[in-house]
Amino acid sequence: xxxxxxxxxxxxxxxxxxxxxxxxxxxxxxxxxxxxxxxxxxxxxxxxxxxxxxxxxxxxxxxxxxxxxxxxxxxxxxxxxxxxxxxxxxxxxxxxxxxxxxxxxxxxxxxxxxxxxxxxxxxxxxxxxxxxxxxxxxxxxxxxxxxxxxxxxxxxxxxxxxxxxxxxxxxxxx
Numbered sequence: 548x549x550x551x552x553x554x555x556x557x558x559x560x561x562x563x564x565x566x567x568x569x570x571x572x573x574x575x576x577x578x579x580x581x582x583x584x585x586x587x588x589x590x591x592x593x594x595x596x597x598x599x600x601x602x603x604x605x606x607x608x609x610x611x612x613x614x615x616x617x618x619x620x621x622x623x624x625x626x627x628x629x630x631x632x633x634x635x636x637x638x639x640x641x642x643x644x645x646x647x648x649x650x651x652x653x654x655x656x657x658x659x660x661x662x663x664x665x666x667x668x669x670x671x672x673x674x675x676x677x678x679x680x681x682x683x684x685x686x687x688x689x690x691x692x693x694x695x696x697x698x699x700x701x702x703x704x705x706x707x708x709x710x711x712x713x714x715x716x717x718x719x720x721x
Contacts, residue, residue: 565591568609575612578620578648579605621718622646626657626675642675647715653680653694654711669719679708 561579564571582602589596590604603616626642643660646653659673677699698704 563587563605563609565606565609567591570610570612573612575608575614576650577605577608577612577615578617578650579608580617580620583616618649619714619718620648621715622648625660643669645669645715645719647711647718648682649711651681651683652707652711653682654678654699654708654715656712656715671716671720677708677712679704679711 559581561581561584580602583605584602586596586600586602587605587609589600590606596604605616607614607616623646624644626644641660642657644655644657646655648654655678657675657677659670659675661668661670678697679699679701680694680696681698699708
C-alpha cells in the first residue's frame with residue numbers, strides 16, 4: 548500500500564476494453580478518477596444512472612482518447628501512517644491531505660481534520676501546509692521528475708495557489 552498523495556501513489560493504471568469502443572489499443576492523458584468506473588460501466592451496459600452518483604462516464608474518452616471528461620482528479624489521504632503501532636497518537640491528531648491534480652499542477656493542502664464519525668470534515672482555518680508541483684511538460688516517462696520542488700511559497704505561483712485552493716475548497720465543501 549502506498550500511503551501518499553504524490554503522483555507515484557495516485558497515478559494508477561486503468562485499462563478498459565469495451566465491445567463498442569471506437570478506438571482500441573490507445574492511451575489517453577485524460578485525468579480520470581476511480582469513481583468514474585461505475586458510471587462508465589452503466590453507460591456501456593445501457594443501464595440508467597442516478598443523479599446523486601459521483602463520477603463521470605469515460606465512454607467519450609474510449610471513443611476519442613484526445614477527449615477529456617474531467618478538469619481535475621482529487622485524492623485524500625491522512626498525513627501519518629495510522630497503521631504504525633509505535634506512535635502513541637490518536638487518529639484525530641493527524642492532518643488530512645487533500646490533493647487536486649490538473650494537467651498542469653498537483654496541489655495539496657494539509658488541514659486539521661475532525662475525525663468525528665457523525666460528521667467528519669476538514670477545518671479550513673487550520674492549514675498545516677501547502678504543496679504545489681508543476682507538471683507542465685510531463686510526458687509520464689518519470690514519476691519523480693515533476694514533484695521535487697514545492698512551488699507553493701514561490702510568489703510567481705501565488706495566483707495558481709489561490710486558484711487551486713478555491714477549487715479544492717469548493718469541491719471538498721461541496
